[in-house]
Amino acid sequence: MIKTEVEIAGIKFKNPVMEGSGTFGSGMEYSEFVDLNKLGAVVTKGVANVPWPGNPTPRVCEVYGGMLNAIGLQNPGIDVFMERDLPFLEKYDTKVIVNVCGKSVADYLEVCEKLTGDSRVDALEINVSCPNVKEGAIAFGTDKKALDDITRQIKAHTDKPVIMKLTPNVTDISEMAKVAEGAGADAISLINTITGMKIDIERRRFALANKTGGMSGPAIKPVAVRMVYQASHAVSIPVIGMGGIATGDDAIEFMMAGATAVSVGMMNFVNPYATLDVIKGIEEYMTRHGIEDINEIIGCV
Amino acid sequence: MKSKSKGKVISQKILAPGIYDLEIETTLASSAHAGQFVGVFTDDASLLLPRPISICGVSDDKKSIRLVYRVAGKGTDKFSRLKEGDEVSLLGVLGNGYDxxxxxxxxxxxxxxxxxxxxxxxxxxxxxxxxxxxxxxxxxxxxxxxxxxxxxxxxxxxxxxxxxxxxxxxxxxxxxxxxxxxxxxxxxxxxxxxxxxxxxxxxxxxxxxxxxxxxLEERMACGVGACLGCVVKTTAVDHHSHVNNARICTDGPVFEASEVDL
CATH class of the missing domain: 3.40.50.80 (Nucleotide-binding domain of ferredoxin-NADP reductase (FNR) module)
Incomplete structure (x- = not known):
């Protein structure tokens, strides 16, 4: 019997497979394809203190082996989220990680405080890494002092484990990981998207209305594996790895680099069953290699 | 119930320069109707996203759908090379369709x-x-x-x-x-x-x-209402995000013109 359970910040996940925030809504849309009970956790789309309209369209475009997005964190705000999305997720036997976004520290704290004591939520993932909004998000994740400050303040305002989601758009990911750990983060997740750009040469226009967007998909996987390796070796808190994961083998690669759990992001759009395929692929790999406990391979290289 | 599954090409014809007529046998046909669309995938791993293509016809026996599309880029160029018997992956059936x-x-x-x-x-x-x-x-x-x-x-x-x-x-x-x-x-x-x-x-x-x-049409990614890539401004508050931005792929693609701000 193989054991796929992993533990992060005292939370036991039945397997290490989640999906990347923003690629799965709150699970409703993909529940037509995926039995959410099978997932280690559902990580929700970023939710702010108030509804955010997001960016103008076009918001998405395809690039070689991936895509760019500049959604701009359209979301209904924490109140609707708590009334509609959490009751939906409560029905499932999976862990719920709420991704929190904001323009100011106060915005983040408002969301975190509303979720304090709410037993429907297992952990918070703090988005300090979205490259597509003018204020907040990535501004907190690219400056050591700002990252330290927001992490400390959130930790002081919530009873939930805090996962800081880091951006790859920094000079040294190890430094940012250490700052998050030093400020009390219970875990880190990475990578968010890599800032990119595409130009439509026929129309002499930017492909995205926002000009720049975050790149995701299999094409960024080697960058993500490298950063997960660097970050996980710089800190002792658990790392959730993501960036172009499509198969069980990809997930194993991230775990060998040092990730305790993994998220499937853009590939949900390509294969709506991707999360289930990754779980199955991990189990097949374990059987093939006679691995009894998935924890054996974490950081093994 | 939406699904991603393989369809089988029954035939492909050229109707006009750059306009192709593709008939695909697919289980999706059983629930398809006017105004809905499917996401069509290429077999090229560099072109990952599904291409949203509207349904031009559903066979009387509800076993095949007909897609008439214009070659507008690398993805549709790939589709234009599909021949009888080829397999093609489809995501569907998507969108609300006409009432x-x-x-x-x-x-x-x-x-x-x-x-x-x-x-x-x-x-x-x-x-x-x-x-x-x-x-x-x-x-x-x-x-x-x-x-x-x-x-x-x-x-x-x-x-x-x-x-x-x-x-x-x-x-x-x-x-x-x-x-x-x-x-x-x-x-x-x-x-x-x-x-x-x-x-x-x-x-x-x-x-x-x-x-x-x-x-309506817009650049799409997931096609199922999760990514919020394809939105249109609406005159009333939308039911999903409450920000007057409806999702074309799921709340549409068919809207009453008075509901949307074009």
Missing amino acids: TEKIKQLSNGTPGVLLLGGGIGIPPMLELAKELKAAGVKVISVMGYRDDKTFLLDEFKKYSDTYVASEDGSVGTKGNVLDAVRENNIDFGCICACGPLPMLKAIKTFAGEKTAFIS
Whole structure:
């Protein structure tokens, strides 16, 4: 019997497979394809203190082996989220990680405080890494002092484990990981998207209305594996790895680099069953290699 | 119930320069109807996202769908090479489609419903014409082309009174679909339309007090309402995000023109 359970910040996940925030809504849309009970956790789309309209369209475009997005964190705000999305997720036997976004520290704290004591939520993932909004998000994740400050303040305002989601758009990911750990983060997740750009040469226009967007998909996987390796070796808190994961083998690669759990992001759009395929692929790999406990391979290289 | 599954190509024909007619055997056909679309995947791992393509027809036995599309890039170029017997992955059935019951009520008997299609917005109107005729609705079709390279016209004639417009005047009325409606003094109870954005904007104004159902398109990623990539501004608060931005892939692609801010 193989054991796929992993533990992060005292939370036991039945397997290490989640999906990347923003690629799965709150699970409703993909529940037509995926039995959410099978997932280690559902990580929700970023939710702010108030509804955010997001960016103008076009918001998405395809690039070689991936895509760019500049959604701009359209979301209904924490109140609707708590009334509609959490009751939906409560029905499932999976862990719920709420991704929190904001323009100011106060915005983040408002969301975190509303979720304090709410037993429907297992952990918070703090988005300090979205490259597509003018204020907040990535501004907190690219400056050591700002990252330290927001992490400390959130930790002081919530009873939930805090996962800081880091951006790859920094000079040294190890430094940012250490700052998050030093400020009390219970875990880190990475990578968010890599800032990119595409130009439509026929129309002499930017492909995205926002000009720049975050790149995701299999094409960024080697960058993500490298950063997960660097970050996980710089800190002792658990790392959730993501960036172009499509198969069980990809997930194993991230775990060998040092990730305790993994998220499937853009590939949900390509294969709506991707999360289930990754779980199955991990189990097949374990059987093939006679691995009894998935924890054996974490950081093994 | 949506799914991603493999379909099998039954046939592919060229209808006009760059316009292809692909018939695919797929289980998705059993629940497909007018105004909906499918996501079509290439077999090239560098082109990962599904291409949203509208349903031009559903076979009478509900076992195959027909996609009429224009080659507009690398993905559709790949599709144009599909041959009988090839497998193709499809995500579907996506989108709300046309509410034929509501259209029937609004068509108001004698005047009927006016279907307006422009360019590659023409194909989805064919299945709609078929379904509306089957529901006993009087259908008038006005289809707009660039030039005399028309397509699907003979089939529209089976289900509707059919008029044509062409930009260069080589067939039918010179100008756009609304020029043809005016030239022929066409009366109607309501409008259903698909085509380029400037055409849909003009139709929204032209419809005035009457209802116009318009089918929108936008760059999409997931196609199922999760990524929030394809949104349109709405006059009322949308039910998903509460920010006057509806999802074209799931709340649409068919909207009442008065509901959206184009």
